[in-house]
Structure formats: structure tokens, C-alpha cells
Amino acid sequence: xxxxxxxxxxxxxxxxxxxxxxxxxxxxxxxxxxxxxxxxxxxxxxxxxxxxxxxxxxxxxxxxxxxxxxxxxxxxxxxxxxxxxxxxxxxxxxxxxxxxxxxxxxxxxxxxxxxxxxxxxxxxxxxxxxxxxxxxxxxxxxxxxxxxxxxxxxxxxxxxxxxxxxxxxxxxxxxxxxxxxxxxxxxxxxxxxxxxxxxxxxxxxxxxxxxxxxxxxxxxxxxxxxxxxxxxxxxxxxxxxxxxxxxxxxxxxxxxxxxxxxxxxxxxxxxxxxxxxxxxxxxxxxxxxxxxxxxxxxxxxxxxxxxxxxxxxxxxxxxxxxxxxxxxxxxxxxxxxxxxxxxxxxxxxxxxxxxxxxxxxxxxxxxxxxxxxxxxxxxxxxxxxxxxxxx
Amino acid sequence: xxxxxxxxxxxxxxxxxxxxxxxxxxxxxxxxxxxxxxxxxxxxxxxxxxxxxxxxxxxxxxxxxxxxxxxxxxxxxxxxxxxxxxxxxxxxxxxxxxxxxxxxxxxxxxxxxxxxxxxxxxxxxxxxxxxxxxxxxxxxxxxxxxxxxxxxxxxxxxxxxxxxxxxxxxxxxxxxxxxxxxxxxxxxxxxxxxxxxxxxxxxxxxxxxxxxxxxxxxxxxxxxxxxxxxxxxxxxxxxxxxxxxxxxxxxxxxxxxxxxxxxxxxxxxxxxxxxxxxxxxxxxxxxxxxxxxxxxxxxxxxxxxxxxxxxxxxxxxxxxxxxxxxxxxxxxxxxxxxxxxxxxxxxxxxxxxxxxxxxxxxxxxxxxxxxxxxxxxxxxxxxxxxxxxxxxxxxxxxxxxxxxxxxxxxxxxxxxxxxxxxxxxxxxxxxxxxxxxxxxxxxxxxxxxxxxxxxxxxxxxxxxxxxxxxxxxxxxxxxx
Numbered sequence: 001x002x003x004x005x006x007x008x009x010x011x012x013x014x015x016x017x018x019x020x021x022x023x024x025x026x027x028x029x030x031x032x033x034x035x036x037x038x039x040x041x042x043x044x045x046x047x048x049x050x051x052x053x054x055x056x057x058x059x060x061x062x063x064x065x066x067x068x069x070x071x072x073x074x075x076x077x078x079x080x081x082x083x084x085x086x087x088x089x090x091x092x093x094x095x096x097x098x099x100x101x102x103x104x105x106x107x108x109x110x111x112x113x114x115x116x117x118x119x120x121x122x123x124x125x126x127x128x129x130x131x132x133x134x135x136x137x138x139x140x141x142x143x144x145x146x147x148x149x150x151x152x153x154x155x156x157x158x159x160x161x162x163x164x165x166x167x168x169x170x171x172x173x174x175x176x177x178x179x180x181x182x183x184x185x186x187x188x189x190x191x192x193x194x195x196x197x198x199x200x201x202x203x204x205x206x207x208x209x210x211x212x213x214x215x216x217x218x219x220x221x222x223x224x225x226x227x228x229x230x231x232x233x234x235x236x237x238x239x240x241x242x243x244x245x246x247x248x249x250x251x252x253x254x255x256x257x258x259x260x261x262x263x264x265x266x267x268x269x270x271x272x273x274x275x276x277x278x279x280x281x282x283x284x285x286x287x288x289x290x291x292x293x294x295x296x297x298x299x300x301x302x303x304x305x306x307x308x309x310x311x312x313x314x315x316x317x318x319x320x321x322x323x324x325x326x327x328x329x330x331x332x333x334x335x336x337x338x339x340x341x342x343x344x345x346x347x348x349x350x351x352x353x354x355x356x357x358x359x360x361x362x363x364x365x366x367x368x369x370x371x372x373x374x375x376x377x378x379x380x381x382x383x384x385x386x387x388x389x390x391x
Numbered sequence: 392x393x394x395x396x397x398x399x400x401x402x403x404x405x406x407x408x409x410x411x412x413x414x415x416x417x418x419x420x421x422x423x424x425x426x427x428x429x430x431x432x433x434x435x436x437x438x439x440x441x442x443x444x445x446x447x448x449x450x451x452x453x454x455x456x457x458x459x460x461x462x463x464x465x466x467x468x469x470x471x472x473x474x475x476x477x478x479x480x481x482x483x484x485x486x487x488x489x490x491x492x493x494x495x496x497x498x499x500x501x502x503x504x505x506x507x508x509x510x511x512x513x514x515x516x517x518x519x520x521x522x523x524x525x526x527x528x529x530x531x532x533x534x535x536x537x538x539x540x541x542x543x544x545x546x547x548x549x550x551x552x553x554x555x556x557x558x559x560x561x562x563x564x565x566x567x568x569x570x571x572x573x574x575x576x577x578x579x580x581x582x583x584x585x586x587x588x589x590x591x592x593x594x595x596x597x598x599x600x601x602x603x604x605x606x607x608x609x610x611x612x613x614x615x616x617x618x619x620x621x622x623x624x625x626x627x628x629x630x631x632x633x634x635x636x637x638x639x640x641x642x643x644x645x646x647x648x649x650x651x652x653x654x655x656x657x658x659x660x661x662x663x664x665x666x667x668x669x670x671x672x673x674x675x676x677x678x679x680x681x682x683x684x685x686x687x688x689x690x691x692x693x694x695x696x697x698x699x700x701x702x703x704x705x706x707x708x709x710x711x712x713x714x715x716x717x718x719x720x721x722x723x724x725x726x727x728x729x730x731x732x733x734x735x736x737x738x739x740x741x742x743x744x745x746x747x748x749x750x751x752x753x754x755x756x757x758x759x760x761x762x763x764x765x766x767x768x769x770x771x772x773x774x775x776x777x778x779x780x781x782x783x784x785x786x787x788x789x790x791x792x793x794x795x796x797x798x799x800x801x802x803x804x805x806x807x808x809x810x811x812x813x814x815x816x817x818x819x820x821x822x823x824x825x826x827x828x829x830x831x832x833x834x835x836x837x838x839x840x841x842x843x844x845x846x847x848x849x850x851x852x853x854x855x856x857x858x859x860x861x862x863x864x865x866x867x868x869x870x871x
Contacts, residue, residue, distance in 0.1 A: 009735070016738035016794055018421040019730040020463050020529035021721075024507065033484045034437065035464075036408070041416040048415040051426070059410035075725045078732035276725075302725045 003087035003195075004050055010079045011050075014043040022073035022081065025299070027306045027324045028066060028313075036063045039073035039081045046088050061097055064088045066320065068313045069191055070272040070306035082277070089193030102315035103192040111197070115149035116188045124149065125180040127158040131165050134176045139213040141176035143168070143247075146228065148221030149184060150345040157345045160361030164220045164244050167363060170370070171251040175218070183208070186231065187223035187273075191311040202231045209239055220244040220363065222274035222344045223310075229278070243274055245343050245362060249283035252290055259369045265293045266360070267337035269328065269351065270304035271344030284343050284362055291369040295335045305331065307342075309350035322353060329354040341365055394454040395434050398478070401446045406484075408435040417461070417479050422469040422828075423740045423792040425800050432459065432479035439484055441559060441567055441599040448597065449565035451478055451858050459860045460597045462503060462531030467741060468828040470538050470592045474862040480597060482533050488512040489600065496605045497556060497574050502533030502598040509603070518605040521548035525718060533598040539590035541785050541824040543719045545777030547640045547680075552589040553779065554603045560588070560596030563854025568596075576604060587849065590826045593860040595853040609680035612640065613690050614715050616705035617697055618671035622646065622774070623752040625675045628700040629782055630748075632677075635696065637689045641678035642776040643718065646755060649771025649789070650674050650714070655729040657713035665710040668703065675702070676714055737791035739770065742807040744814030745823040748782045754817060758788040761809050765802040767791065777823070785823030786814075804830065812837060829862045 022039035023029050029038035036045060036059065045063045048054055064085065073081045093099060099107065106116040114121055127147065136144055145165060151157040168175050183205050189198040209217070209232075217239060219225050229241040251257045268288050274280045281301045288294045299305045308314065308324025329351055332340045339358035342348055351359045392400070399407045408414065411431070418431030433456075438444045444460075451458045457477030464471060473479045482503035489499040493516045500509055506527040509520045523543045524530055530540065535551045536558065542550055557571025571585035572578035587595060619625040625644045632639060645653060647667065654665045667674065677693065679686045694704060705711055716722045717729055733739075746754045755772050762769045770789035777785045788810055792803040811821035811831055815838050821831055836843050847865065850857075861867045 012795070013731050013735050015419065017731045017734045018419065018465060019526070019728070020465055021728055021730070023463075024505075024528045033481075033486070034408075035481065035483075036413050036416045044416045044419070045412050048412060053415060054411035057410050057412060059408075060412045063412065076723075077728050078726060 004046055004091040007046070007080070007084050007087060008050060010084065011043050011047040014040060014079055015047055021076040025072035025076060025303060025305070027068065027070065027072065027308065027327065028320065031320065031323050031327065037066050039077070039085075042067070042088065043079075043081070043084060046084060056092060056095060056097060061092060064092055065100060065312065066317055067311060068272070068306045068308060068324070069311035071276045072303070072306065075276055075302045086191065086193065090195045093193045099192065099194075100312070100316045103312050106188060106192065106312070106315060107194055107197065110184050110189060114182075114184050115153055116184075117149060117153045119153035121180045123153040124182050125152075125177075127152050127161045128165065128177060128179070131162065131169075133165060135179045136176040136212050136214070138211065141174055141214075142216065143173055143175040144209070144212070144214045144217045145175045145177050146185070146217050146219040146221075146224055147177060147182060148219055148224040148345065150349075151220060152182070154345070154349070157348065157361070160345065160348070160364050161220055163361065163363035163367035164248075166367060167248055167251070167257065168218070171248075171256045173247070185221075185224040185227045187227040188312070190227060202235075206232065206235055206237060209237070214239055216240045216242065218242050218244055218247045220343075222271040222278060223346065225280075226273045226278045243278065243280050243283075243343070245274070245284040245287060246280060248363070248366065249286045252287065257366075257370070259290045259366060261290060262292050262369065264339070265295050265337050266339045266341045267295050267297050267332045267335045268300070269297070269307065269332065269340050269342040269347055270301060271342060271347045272304065272306050272310060274343060275304055276302050287362060287366060288341055291365055292341075295337050297331045297335055299331060307347040307350040309346040314350065321350070325350050326354050329357050394450050394456050397450045398434065398436060398447065401450065402436060402438070402443055406437045406439070406443070408437070417464070417481060418473065420461075420464045420466040420469060420471055421739070422467055422472070423738055423794045423800050423803055424469060424472070425794060425797045427797065430474070430476060432473035433476045435479045435481060437481050437484040441561065444480065444561045444597055444599050445565050445567055447478060447480060448561050448563065452563065452565055452856060455856055455858060457861045458597070458858050460533070460537075460593045462534030463505065463526060463529030465526040465529050466534070466538060466825070466828075467739075468825040468830050470826055470828045470863060471534065474829055475867065477858075482597070483531060485599065486531075491516055492574065493518065495574050496607075497602055498605055499600060499602045500532055501600055502536075503531050505529060505531050506535060513605055514608070517608050519608045520554060520603055521606050522551045522554050523719065525721075528721065532601050532603065536588050536598055536601065537591055537593050538826050539824065541775050541777060544641050545775060545779075546642045547638065547779060548606060549779045550589070550777055552586060555585065555589070555601060556604055557602040558585055558588055558598050559600040560598050562596045563856060563859045567599075571602065574602060590822075592826050592828065592863045594850060594864050595859065597859070609640070611683040611686050612678055612680040613686050614641070614676065614678045614711055615690065615694070616711045616714065617675045617677065617702040618667050618705060619673040619675060619700065619702050620670055621752060622673040622755050624700050624702065625673045626748055626751055626782060628675065628697060628702060629776065631696055631700070632693055633780060633782070635692065637693055638679070638681070638780075639677060639776075640680040641676070643676045644751075644774040645674045645676065646771045646773075647672055647674065648769055649773050652733065652770050652789070653717045654710055654713045655733050656716055656723055656727065657710055659724065659727050659732070660713070661709070665707070665713070667705065674705070676711070676718070737768065737793045739789055740792035740803050740807075741787050741789040741825070742810040743823050743825045744786050744788065744810050744819060744821055745784060746786065746814055746817045746819035748784065750817050750819075751784065754786070754814070757813055758810060761806055761813070762788070762790050765806040767799070767802060767806055787824070808834070827864050832862065832864055832866050835864065
């Protein structure tokens with residue numbers, strides 16, 4: 001039975017119910033207003049396909065891939081819609097559909113370089129230069145800090161990782177990284193329908209973690225967080241996976257990190273993978289509230305709207321992707337916040353594509369609070385000046 | 392040039408969907424229809440303006456092609472199904488808010504705006520559109536008018552027609568006309584053609600814009616549930632509340648079985664059925680809204696009078712909250728929304744008759760009998776008060792239907808038709824919130840008698856070629 005057949009009962013339920021509650025929060029549907037590109041329509045397309053009512057056409061492929069897998073539809077449903085869509089993509093690839101050319105190159109990059117960014121493996125460790133972080137070795141570390149490829153190989157995002165590592169050091173946590181040998185978590189493969197490649201990758205990763213005696217992984221990337229957590233749990237692993245915000249919030253609670261609160265008003269954007277799909281909502285907010293004034297967007301926590309970067313949308317449907325980012329930024333600006341804080345490198349990059357937007361990495365914000373000159377420009381002052389210069 | 396080519400040429404290819412998979416998506420609503428009955432439209436169009444709709448209808452008129460307009464596709468009886476194929480107009484692409492007039496408390500919208508989108512737009516002005524069906528997130532203004540669906544707050548504000556001041560339509564010839572009285576609340580001038588749109592199912596014209604009356608948002612609301620030994624006792628109690636001069640905002644009588652369905656989120660949360668006294672046959676959910684002091688005093692008076700009717704308030708708030716979440720707030724636990732979760736095996740199917748207020752209990756027992764006779768699993772009955780400040784019910788007589796089983800769908804239709812006919816014999820009406828669609832079309836004369844001839848003439852004036860949503864209200868051949 002194919003992955004799609006496995007969900008046939010759910011597809012029938014959706015067809016029978018037809019409530020359409022998924023439409024209200026779907027960022028793609030709310031932008032394009034085409035029912036084939038919302039979950040109710042996508043479920044119908046899958047059902048029609050496996051019932052043999054029509055063949056695979058470009059419109060079917062579009063229905064499968066023009067989605068960020070943000071999970072907003074799941075919040076308003078009782079069905080596993082995001083899983084359906086993943087299975088839909090896998091089904092199409094298994095049935096002779098060529099991967100979208102943008103996705104093919106990403107997959108090739110992951111195979112060749114261990115990241116989807118066409119960056120050499122050596123680029124993976126550059127961010128940590130000068131930080132004296134040991135490389136993981138068998139049984140020697142309390143925590144494996146899994147940097148994630150996006151922040152590691154994209155220089156403008158390095159600051160968040162550096163801040164995260166420094167925070168762990170300040171809190172006295174004995175951690176290590178895998179340096180340039182850090183593998184891909186597989187998130188991108190999973191989300192563009194490359195299940196076989198994903199499974200192969202995960203098998204290797206789990207083996208490696210076990211050999212190193214890892215008991216806890218802390219990652220700064222929400223995509224890595226949900227992918228590692230789920231894939232390890234699915235394999236019965238006892239390795240605990242945390243997002244860095246969870247680890248840092250705990251250190252703040254126990255007084256191992258002391259922060260200085262500023263007066264700046266910021267809003268927090270929940271990354272889909274960390275929030276709705278990962279269930280981590282409050283720890284990032286605890287952190288933000290410790291250093292700034294938090295003002296919420298109307299769509300927050302489970303209802304947070306996707307930035308538009310996820311699941312291959314950014315590469316394959318760039319215009320739509322940018323439209324989604326602009327919508328989210330407009331929502332943030334309407335709150336009167338001076339900046340958007342987020343805890344995902346994808347969201348950070350994506351939201352920054354909207355002109356005139358200030359976006360900060362959560363951990364950078366904390367470091368600024370710890371290291372920033374007291375009584376000067378406040379927590380965001382230095383960051384703001386830096387972004388102003390870069391723009 | 393074929394009509395599809397003309398559509399593409401006139402609207403642009405991005406507004407015309409012809410792929411079989413795309414047409415399949417627009418071919419079904421919530422009504423129980425078997426897979427064999429499924430027929431998608433031949434082409435789906437996504438207009439943005441009234442002019443777009445006019446172009447579509449003119450092409451359809453020239454080629455004599457059926458045109459069916461739809462909104463959220465949550466209809467329960469197939470009203471927006473393109474029964475004879477042709478063109479399906481998805482009006483949800485026309486969802487602009489044209490004007491919010493705060494001083495005059497009105498809003499002008501494109502007809503494809505969902506009821507929620509309208510309320511999102513007017514909320515900053517401390518106003519709301521009180522027409523609130525459970526499908527409000529998806530149901531559009533145009534489809535609410537064309538289907539004449541229910542509202543949670545009908546006993547205070549009525550149905551959509553009570554909110555509708557004016558509407559723009561495109562007739563079956565492609566003419567654009569405005570029906571109504573601008574921003575005035577009522578008129579004594581001319582024939583009230585605007586009122587014909589309520590429940591018209593897109594058979595007279597395609598609604599493209601509407602001017603709606605808004606209301607100030609009440610500052611507070613209290614919702615309670617009371618249990619009664621009989622349905623009739625709940626009716627008598629409501630009559631007494633109105634006599635007392637109370638301003639009820641929402642009133643819904645549920646039979647005991649139906650509570651179980653509406654309290655789905657309670658069952659999910661607590662893992663048990665809501666406990667109500669064994670003697671209770673009816674539950675009344677009732678709301679008051681306004682300034683807190685007024686609400687509290689009206690509520691206290693209502694609860695005091697309840698004792699005279701052998702009624703007891705439901706003390707467990709979680710039951711009331713679960714019901715209200717299902718009915719109005721839609722504030723379900725994440726990943727546990729009621730509708731898909733409660734319809735995993737079979738889907739919801741209903742008849743929607745209306746009966747005189749004094750015969751509700753008698754009709755309830757008939758409903759149970761008819762459902763059992765047709766071997767359908769009973770969900771239960773609700774009576775929603777839908778007329779402002781009076782006891783006017785719409786009835787939802789609901790059962791589960793396996794739409795994949797043609798025999799069960801056939802039995803459901805017999806059940807539906809039998810209750811519809813029974814309601815007329817009870818001096819009532821066949822339909823109160825789903826309209827006639829194709830289902831009641833064959834026997835509409837039973838309710839309307841010789842006046843049906845005049846209805847056909849009205850249809851002919853608006854749609855001389857019978858291209859607008861054929862098969863609805865009248866069987867297709869009767870259009871001409």
C-alpha cells in the first residue's frame with residue numbers, strides 16, 4: 001500500500017465533511033483563493049487520483065507542491081493533513097513525476113555537500129571559529145549542539161549561532177558540535193517528497209549519534225528540531241532533542257543566565273516547525289519578555305501564519321513565497337512593534353526579504369542584552385544600527 | 392470558438408480552470424451524494440469583479456450553457472452543485488470589502504466575502520454582522536443569501552434577509568441590476584424583489600455585491616443551558632420569556648441525542664458523555680447579550696422563571712462551553728475540530744422542515760419514527776429560533792449517512808422527503824435553512840400549489856433560457 005493509500009479513510013472523511021475550516025488560516029489559499037491549493041481541495045485531489053478519476057497532470061503536481069506544509073490546516077482539523085501532503089509528494093515522485101527542477105538541485109546539494117545550500121562541507125564549521133567548541137567524541141559531552149545547515153553556511157545567519165553557543169558557554173553547559181561533519185537532518189528531503197533518501201540519511205545519523213553516546217541534542221533550527229525529534233522517536237531512540245530556546249529558557253529560570261530588560265517593543269513570529277508542529281510556544285516568549293516588551297500579532301502560537309519559506313515553496317514558487325512574507329510582516333507592523341523576533345533561520349531570512357523590516361534572531365537579542373553597553377541604546381540598538389548599515 | 396475558449400479569451404487563462412483534477416475539487420459540497428452521482432463542472436471560473444461575472448453569463452447565455460455559482464461549498468443539500476455540468480463560478484475570489492459606513496452601520500461587500508471576513512473588517516468599528524451560521528468561516532455573503540441559511544442569533548437579529556438592505560445581481564441574460572433600498576432599513580416602494588433572493592439558490596441571478604445592516608457589538612454575553620422534561624415545556628418557557636419582555640440573543644432547543652453530537656469536544660476532553668438527568672428530554676441553550684448589568688438581570692429573571700417549567704440549569708460549565716464552541720466560538724482544541732472527527736464513518740445528513748410552534752414535540756416523535764423506519768442512525772433534532780423576538784423555528788432533523796453506500800443514501804433521501812411532506816401536512820414548510828435544491832424540486836407543488844406557476848414565471852423573467860443553476864427549485868425541463 002502506498003503512503004497515500006494509507007490515508008484513504010482520512011481523505012474520504014474530508015471529502016464527506018467538506019467543512020472547509022482549513023481555508024481560513026491557510027496562507028496560500030488566503031493569498032490565491034484557489035480551492036485546489038488549500039487542504040480540502042488537496043485532499044480531494046488525492047482522493048480523485050487514487051480513485052482513478054483523473055491522471056497526474058501539471059495541475060495535480062502544482063496542488064501537491066504549492067504548499068508550505070505549515071500545518072495551519074491541521075490546527076483547524078482532526079486529520080493529519082500535513083502528512084497527507086507529504087505522502088502526496090512521495091506518491092507523485094514514485095509514480096514517475098520528475099521532481100521540480102528547483103527541488104532536484106536541492107536534493108543533489110544535500111547528497112554532495114550535506115546541505116541544500118551548495119556550500120562545501122568545510123563551510124559548516126566556519127561559524128564556530130574562535131569559540132573553542134570541542135568536537136563531539138564518544139561519551140565526552142553533556143550536550144550535542146546541532147547547528148543546522150542554514151545558519152551555519154549562510155554568513156548573515158552565523159550571529160544567531162554564535163550567540164547561542166556563547167549562551168550555552170555562559171550557562172556552563174558542557175557541549176560539543178560535529179564541526180564540518182555535522183550531517184543534514186533530512187528535513188528538506190522529507191518535505192519535498194524524497195522519503196527514501198530521507199530514511200537512508202536518518203539511519204546513518206542515528207547510528208552516528210549512538211556511537212558518540214549522545215544523550216541530548218540541542219539545536220537552534222526548528223526544522224532540525226522537529227525532524228530529529230520525530231525521526232529519533234520513531235526509531236525508539238532515547239536521545240532527548242531540545243530547541244535551543246527551551247535550553248536557554250531553563251537556564252534563565254534557574255538563574256544561570258542573567259538578562260537585562262529593555263523597553264523596546266518587539267513581536268515574536270512563531271516558526272511553524274517550532275510552534276504549531278513542535279509545540280514550543282512559551283519558552284521563546286519567556287526569553288523575549290526577559291529582554292524586551294512583547295506585543296503579540298493577532299495570529300500567534302497555533303494560529304501563527306507561515307513566513308512562506310517552508311517545504312520548497314521559496315525555491316519553486318518564489319513570488320508566492322514573497323507575498324506570504326509580506327503579509328506576515330504587515331501583520332507584525334500593525335502591532336506597532338519596532339522589530340520581529342524569531343527563532344528560525346528560514347523565517348529570519350524570509351521575513352528580511354520584505355523591505356524596511358527589522359528581524360532579529362532570538363539568541364542574538366539575548367546576547368545583546370548580556371553584552372550590550374548599559375544605558376546606551378537598549379537591547380536592539382546595536383542590532384538596529386547593524387541592520388541599518390547593511391540595508 | 393467554444394465557450395471555454397471564449398471564457399479564456401475574455402477573462403484570461405489564470406481565471407479559468409479546466410484540468411479534470413481542478414474541476415473535481417469544485418464538484419462537491421457537504422450533501423450526501425454517492426460517488427456515482429458525482430459530476431464535476433466542465434469548467435471553473437474565478438471572477439474578480441461583477442463585470443467578470445457579467446462576461447461569463449453572457450457567454451453562457453449565448454451558448455446556452457448551465458452556470459452554477461458557489462461560495463464555501465458547505466451546503467448540506469447540493470444547492471451549489473453543478474448538476475448538469477457547465478460553468479461553475481467560484482465567487483470566493485470576489486471577497487473585497489467595498490465600504491464600511493460606520494455612521495449608518497452598513498457594509499458593502501463583494502458577495503464572495505465570507506461572513507467571517509465581513510466581521511473581521513467591521514470589528515474595528517465596534518460593529519458586527521450578526522448572521523452567524525456554524526459555517527461562518529467559509530460560508531459567503533452570497534451563499535448565505537442564496538441558501539437562506541441559519542444563524543446562531545436569529546431570535547434577536549433574524550436571518551440574512553433581516554440584514555440585507557440591497558444586492559447587486561447578474562441576471563440570466565447578463566444584465567447587472569441592483570435590488571433593494573440602498574441604506575434604508577425598509578421600504579414600502581415597489582415590489583420587494585430583493586427578498587426573492589433569499590433562498591433563490593442562484594436561479595434568478597448571481598449575487599455579486601450586497602449592502603448589509605450591521606449591529607453594535609454587545610459588551611457582554613452569558614450563555615446557559617437548561618434541561619426540560621419535554622420539548623413542549625421548553626417552547627412554553629421561551630414563550631413566557633418573550634411575554635416577560637426579555638431580549639433573548641440566541642435560543643436553541645436540542646433533543647437529548649443531539650446534545651451528544653454538539654458536545655463532541657466535551658467527550659474528547661473528558662473521555663465521557665455529558666451527564667444530564669435521566670428524565671430530561673430537551674435542552675435549551677439560551678444567551679443574553681448587552682451591557683453586563685442588563686444581561687445579568689435578564690439572565691437572573693429567566694432562570695427564576697425556569698422553575699415554573701420544571702427546568703433545571705446545567706451546572707457543569709464545560710458542557711455549556713463545549714456546546715457553545717460547537718455552535719458559535721468554534722474555539723476547538725488544536726487538532727481536534729469537531730466536524731471531521733465526528734464524521735469519520737458516516738456523514739451528517741439532515742432534513743430542514745418548519746412546523747407550527749405548538750406541534751414541535753409531536754413532530755419530534757415523527758422524526759424519530761421516520762428515521763427508524765428508514766434504518767438510519769439518529770443524530771437528533773435541533774430547533775433554532777430564527778425569527779426576531781418570536782418563536783419561529785427552523786428544524787434540523789439529523790441522521791448519519793454513509794455516502795459511499797447507494798442504498799443508505801437512497802434511504803436518507805426517502806427520510807428527507809417524508810419529513811418534508813409531513814411538515815406541510817403539519818401546516819408547516821418543507822425547508823427552513825437548506826432551500827429546495829434538486830432534492831425538493833420534484834414535489835415543490837405540494838407546498839406551493841398554484842402559486843408555483845407564478846414562481847416559474849418569475850424565474851423566466853430573470854433567466855429566460857434557464858441557464859442559472861438548472862435542476863434547482865424546479866426540475867430542469869420545467870424551466871422553459
